[in-house]
Amino acid sequence: MNTTQTEWNLARRQIVGNAASIGFAVAMYGVSFGALGTTAGLSIPQTMALSLLMFTGASQFTLVSTLASGGTALTAVIASWLMGTRNAAYSMRMTPILKTSGPGRLVAVQLTIDESTAMGLAQDEEAFEGRASRLAFWATGLSVYLLWNLATFIGAVSVSAIGDPKSFGLDAAIAAGLFALVWPQIKSRTDLSVAFGGALIALALTPVVPPGVPVLAAAIVAIIVGWVTGRKLS
Amino acid sequence: MMWFAVLAGAAGCYALKYVGSIIPAHILEQPIVKRIVLLLPISLLSALVAVQTFATSQSLTLDARVPALAAATVALRFKTPFILVVLIAAVTAAALRYFGLAA
Structure with missing residues (x-):
């Protein structure tokens, strides 16, 4: 066995280990998503279909919470698309x-999400003739896909078993879950202004337009902010 | 209607992933497009947080969700794991309602 082979075996084990732990971390969100889905009025098969077919957490959360707040199917769908760009x-x-x-x-495309991309790009692109990047992407994508769907099922089934979601504070849990998703994304003053701007516009429009539209x-x-700040860069 | 939302949403999200694999790189590499794609989740998620916390259908309300979100904010500042942040918010709202302190 040559040195490169030994090094690759070591790297491979580390990559697969990291991919597995990312899968377990993401599963925590998956349980919340499953719970939210059934709370929002989706059936267990519908909630599962989102995790199996849409498979992009932020879009899934957006779709179901728009429906939960009384938005139409169309506004919920458009919001999930915008989130998926x-x-x-x-x-x-x-x-x-x-x-x-x-x-x-076609399979790789479906597995392309925050976590698999981040792991794929975190490897040296040249390492082991690109095998490290590819393994990191595939291992993370598959581990997240498996555990995300398993977790969605657990969350969906356990909420269906309880009564009034409000008495368990599930409506507040949805708000907190969404907040925890956006929190790490706010890295600059511009990001913060966009966050506040988005929140204020949505609240200002809530009394005057149908549910769902304020978020869109x-x-x-x-x-607007992307246009202005992007133009300065180009 | 729910199945329409689920399937149309999923189809569009898959299409977006697919489009990225076939369009010429320079389109998404433009600074304006890159900035907008980066900022969209921030504005949409923040709007969702606001609506989920303060809106009941089309009216703005102050109920148990507000102190629950405040508790979640404190938890996030201390880098608490996701599942705990969500649990803290749920328990806060559930407790306030159970003791009749908030709607």
Whole structure:
């Protein structure tokens, strides 16, 4: 056995280990998502379908909480799409690294989310002829897919078993869960202004437009601020 | 209607992932597009937090969710894991309601 092979075996074990622990961390969100889905009025199969088919946490949370707050199906769908735009950027970044085609490409695309992309990009692209990056992406994507869906099922089933969600504080848990999702994303003053701007627009519009629309309107803040700050960079 | 939302939402999200793998890199590499894609989740999630905390259908209300979110904020400042942040908020709201201190 040569040195490269030994090094690769070591690296491989570490990558797979990290992928597994990320999967378990994400499963915590999965339980909350499953609980939220059934609280929002979705059936267990519908909640599961979101985790299996949509498989992008922030979009899933957005869709069900828009429905939970009384928004129409259409506003909920559009909000989930807007939230999913960043995945396009992720798969653009990952495609040349993964070198997939045909059915492999279609599976890789579905597994392209925050965690798998971050893990894939965290490896040295040149290491082991790109095998480290590819393994990190696939191992993380698959481990998150498996545990996210398992956790969704556990969350969905356990909430269906309890009575009034409000008496368990589940409505507050939804707000806190969404807050915990956005918290680490706010890294600058601009991010913070966008967060407050989005929140204020949504609250100001709540009494005057149908539920769901206020959240969509908040996208305008991101578009305007993104336009202005992006133009300075270009 | 629920199935429509689930399937249309999922189809669109898959399409977005797929589009990224086929469009020319320079489109998404433009600073304006990159900035907007980065900021969209921040504005949408913040709007959702606000609505989930202060809105009941089309009216703005102050109930047990507000102190629960305050408790969650403190937990987040101390870098508490996600599941605990969610539990702290749920327990706060549930306790306030149980003792009749908030709606």
